[in-house]
Amino acid sequence: MSTFAHRGASLNGRVQVPGDKSISHRSLIFGALAQGVTQVRGLLEAEDVLHTAAALRALGVSIERDESADGPVWTIEGAPWQAPDRILYAGNSGTGVRLLMGAVAGQGVEAVFDGDASLRKRPMGRIIEPLAQMGASSDSDDGRLPVKIAGGKLTGMRYRLPKPSAQIKSAILLAALGADGETIIEEPVLSRDHTERMLSAFGAEISFGPLEGAEATRGRTIHLKGGQTLKACDITVPADPSSAAFPLVAALIVPGSEVTVEGVLMNPQRTGLYQTLIEMGADLTFANERTLAGETLADITARHSALKGVSVPAGRAPSMIDEYPILSIAAACATGETRMEGLEELRVKESDRLSAVAAGLAGNRVSIVEGPDWLTVTGSGGEPLKGGDMVSTHMDHRIAMSFLVMGLVSADPVGVDSTEMIATSFPEFLTLMKTLGADIRAER
Ligand SMILES: O=C(O)C1=C[C@@H](OP(=O)(O)O)[C@@H](O)[C@H](O)C1
Numbered sequence: 001m002s003t004f005a006h007r008g009a010s011l012n013g014r015v016q017v018p019g020d021k022s023i024s025h026r027s028l029i030f031g032a033l034a035q036g037v038t039q040v041r042g043l044l045e046a047e048d049v050l051h052t053a054a055a056l057r058a059l060g061v062s063i064e065r066d067e068s069a070d071g072p073v074w075t076i077e078g079a080p081w082q083a084p085d086r087i088l089y090a091g092n093s094g095t096g097v098r099l100l101m102g103a104v105a106g107q108g109v110e111a112v113f114d115g116d117a118s119l120r121k122r123p124m125g126r127i128i129e130p131l132a133q134m135g136a137s138s139d140s141d142d143g144r145l146p147v148k149i150a151g152g153k154l155t156g157m158r159y160r161l162p163k164p165s166a167q168i169k170s171a172i173l174l175a176a177l178g179a180d181g182e183t184i185i186e187e188p189v190l191s192r193d194h195t196e197r198m199l200s201a202f203g204a205e206i207s208f209g210p211l212e213g214a215e216a217t218r219g220r221t222i223h224l225k226g227g228q229t230l231k232a233c234d235i236t237v238p239a240d241p242s243s244a245a246f247p248l249v250a251a252l253i254v255p256g257s258e259v260t261v262e263g264v265l266m267n268p269q270r271t272g273l274y275q276t277l278i279e280m281g282a283d284l285t286f287a288n289e290r291t292l293a294g295e296t297l298a299d300i301t302a303r304h305s306a307l308k309g310v311s312v313p314a315g316r317a318p319s320m321i322d323e324y325p326i327l328s329i330a331a332a333c334a335t336g337e338t339r340m341e342g343l344e345e346l347r348v349k350e351s352d353r354l355s356a357v358a359a360g361l362a363g364n365r366v367s368i369v370e371g372p373d374w375l376t377v378t379g380s381g382g383e384p385l386k387g388g389d390m391v392s393t394h395m396d397h398r399i400a401m402s403f404l405v406m407g408l409v410s411a412d413p414v415g416v417d418s419t420e421m422i423a424t425s426f427p428e429f430l431t432l433m434k435t436l437g438a439d440i441r442a443e444r
């Protein structure tokens with residue numbers, strides 16, 4: 001069964017999208033490492049995060065879910081981690097497996113990690129190598145899953161991040177918590193900082209310093225002493241800006257639409273898409289700004305807009321790394337050319353997203369040029385797109401959601417070969433889009 005999105009009425013409404021995926025993984029892992037009981041509200045109950053919860057249970061941590069008047073509450077009782085009696089299976093989740101590898105190394109236990117066919121293709125050397133420098137041993141076939149990590153007596157280190165990856169940074173910080181001495185991470189280009197914020201919230205002492213020379217303006221150093229005890233801390237997870245992007249971009253490109261998504265996380269390392277859309281001329285408003293657990297939230301309203309092509313600098317990539325597929329759909333509707341640079345990391349996500357996006361756009365008769373780490377898209381100038389193709393999602397949730405949004409403005413319906421993987425990050429996506437008025441149907 002394939003799923004098709006058809007051009008139809010405008011999209012209208014005020015909705016909530018699920019909790020932020022990055023913060024959800026981390027709140028479970030931090031709760032599991034902390035002394036005391038952590039309660040989490042607004043957790044993203046999607047497959048990726050549920051795999052992290054199951055892995056933590058296998059490591060000996062008690063995690064319960066209860067219903068309350070204001071939604072589910074997850075209760076985590078921190079405990080010393082024990083070697084699991086089974087393989088820790090992370091499903092499709094790079095964040096889950098990489099952060100857990102770092103934490104397992106720091107807790108001095110031994111565990112084997114595995115994942116689905118997509119995760120087995122993704123590089124794990126970027127985690128195994130720094131952990132080895134700290135003293136953890138590992139076993140893998142060419143840096144791919146399955147990977148065995150054996151923690152032990154780890155030693156703090158000074159480490160320069162080879163790429164702006166929050167997953168690498170977080171794995172090292174989680175390992176560093178269990179190491180002797182201080183770990184200093186040099187971060188030449190900033191990436192999402194949820195781990196750093198959560199370390200402070202859970203009572204760890206973490207400090208930051210400047211880098212030298214030209215890097216002083218863009219980067220920083222992170223300092224964390226080993227052997228610190230985390231103290232339980234309740235968390236309310238804000239709405240995920242990476243999920244909010246789909247209904248909001250849909251509203252920008254479908255004529256007559258106005259959609260509000262409530263309580264979206266506005267962490268500056270996550271808002272690159274919104275900055276880019278504003279540069280493209282999007283009518284986006286940010287209302288009711290407030291602070292929750294150290295993060296800024298806002299209700300974002302998108303109204304149908306005449307978009308224009310822009311150049312998106314490589315330096316912005318870390319703050320919108322998961323949003324390029326949906327930005328490419330906005331670009332296909334804009335006037336003129338949009339050029340996106342610094343996209344090499346897209347090749348090692350759930351699929352090779354650069355080639356999946358390029359193929360999906362070309363198949364739907366949008367003019368594109370794909371480079372090794374860049375993409376240009378020539379937009380339709382606000383005219384309906386041609387559509388008509390069945391897009392190969394490569395079982396990648398963000399590719400599936402992006403091309404379904406594309407179908408809403410295409411003369412011929414756009415199909416996707418599978419919607420199953422959407423459950424890894426945004427299980428409510430299809431229902432939510434239909435509530436807003438989208439015509440999306442499963443068809444034979
Ligand atoms: O730390 C995180 O929660 C994430 C970091 C990013 O990956 P990289 O660290 O590989 O850039 C992002 O793509 C992923 O969806 C979530």
Ligand SMILES: C=C(OP(=O)(O)O)C(=O)O
Nearest residue numbers: 092093094095096322349
């Ligand atoms: C890249 C993503 O996730 P992960 O790396 O956790 O698999 C994503 O959600 O787009």
